[in-house]
Amino acid sequence: MESIWLIIIFAAATLAGYQLIRQVPSLLHTPLMSGMNALSGATVLGALCAAGAAVYSGSRICAYIAILLAMINVAGGFGVTARMLNMFKGKKEEDGQ
Template identity: 90%
Template sequence: MEPIWLIVIFAATALAGYKLIRQVPSLLHTPLMSGMNALSGVTVLGALCAAGAAVYSGSRFCAYIAIVLAMINVAGGFGVTARMLNMFKSKKEAGGE
């Protein structure tokens, strides 16, 4: 893909993301942030590409570490977000009156 398109994509998604995230109430900002942690683990895609392209064993090892770190982000981020969101209960669910 041409470099210019990559920059266009970056700008467009950043703007769209900004608009979407402004709708999230402050009540949910902590789960939002941990969810964003999970999404920043998307760099696992780059790590997979890098691992596939790596020839030297040293660089391949670097790529493996990158995969593990990014995957911790993905799994940890989504996991902890799900845990938090499941704690949010309305009055009825919480067994109130």
């Protein structure tokens, strides 16, 4: 992909994200943050590309470590977010009873 497109995508995504996230109430800021945290682990996609294209065994090991760290980030982030949101949700159902 042309470099210019990557920059345009970055700018557009930043603006769109800004609009979307402004709507989140402060009640949900901690889950929002941990969810965003999980998404920042999207760098696992880059790590996979890098692992596939790695030439030297040293650089491949680097890529593998990157995959490992990014995956901890993704799984941990989504995991804690789900846990917190379940607390919010669980309470609501109890109230309904």
